[in-house]
Structure formats: structure tokens, C-alpha cells
Amino acid sequence: MSQIPVPPPNWWSRNWKWFVPTLVVTGMALIAAFILAIMSFVFGMMKSSEPYQTGLSRARADAAVVAALGEPITPGYFVQGNIDGSAASGEANLAIPLKGSRGAATLYVEANKRAGEWQYETLVVALDGGQRIDLRDEDDDAGEFGR
Numbered sequence: 001m002s003q004i005p006v007p008p009p010n011w012w013s014r015n016w017k018w019f020v021p022t023l024v025v026t027g028m029a030l031i032a033a034f035i036l037a038i039m040s041f042v043f044g045m046m047k048s049s050e051p052y053q054t055g056l057s058r059a060r061a062d063a064a065v066v067a068a069l070g071e072p073i074t075p076g077y078f079v080q081g082n083i084d085g086s087a088a089s090g091e092a093n094l095a096i097p098l099k100g101s102r103g104a105a106t107l108y109v110e111a112n113k114r115a116g117e118w119q120y121e122t123l124v125v126a127l128d129g130g131q132r133i134d135l136r137d138e139d140d141d142a143g144e145f146g147r
Contacts, residue, residue, distance in 0.1 A: 051092040069100025
């Protein structure tokens, strides 16, 4: 009686034990990279906005903020809030974490854009101890629209 030869195992039966976990890890890495890319885009848009840049430059230029936080004053990575609008009108509500050599704080920016110009309703640095430093100047209080 002759014996039937057994065919050698195919590629899948030889390699599935490493291929399936590799496929799962690669899929998870791609999903994580996609989420990070979206977050980078959104935070990049917020950080390039005029209300963000104005608030950060005023905080860095204010003597009371520099005295409280120390230099250099750097913004945190995770800005909270939103910016909505077009070229003529819009609204911004931001909470920007700040850190200096002596402490940390949060910069709050609330602004409305009317006729292409940002009017700042709130531009305040809230220190960790509870003290608040107002960064608005006289032009911000009423604006040309008079509130």
C-alpha cells in the first residue's frame, strides 16, 4: 500500500502567528497617526490665529505677567476653546496654558470680530494663586463699535 504524500504547509499556515499581530499593531499605529495629524492641524490653526497671537504677545510684554511667571513665557501644547468666523466677522474663546521659569497660568481670550477687526472682551492671565492680570488696553474697552 502506498502512502499519500502530505503537501507542505502554505504561507498562511506557516506565518499567521506573526502576521496577524503585526497587522493589528500597524492598523492601530495608522489610526493614532491620523488622530495626531488632525489634532496638530486644529491646534496649528488655533495657534496661528490673531486672537491667540495677540494674547500671547501681550502676556509676554506685560511686566506684571513676566514678574509673576518669569522668563521665558511659553505657551502649552493643548489650547482649549474655539475660533469661528470669516474674514469679516467671527468669535474666539480660548484658554491658553502659559508657563514661565517661576510659575504657570492660564491666558483667557474672548474676542469678537466685526468688520474685519478683532475686539477683545476678555484678555486676562489667571495665575495659579488666583490673581488675575487684565491685558486689555484702552482701545479694547469700547472699541469703535461702542458697547
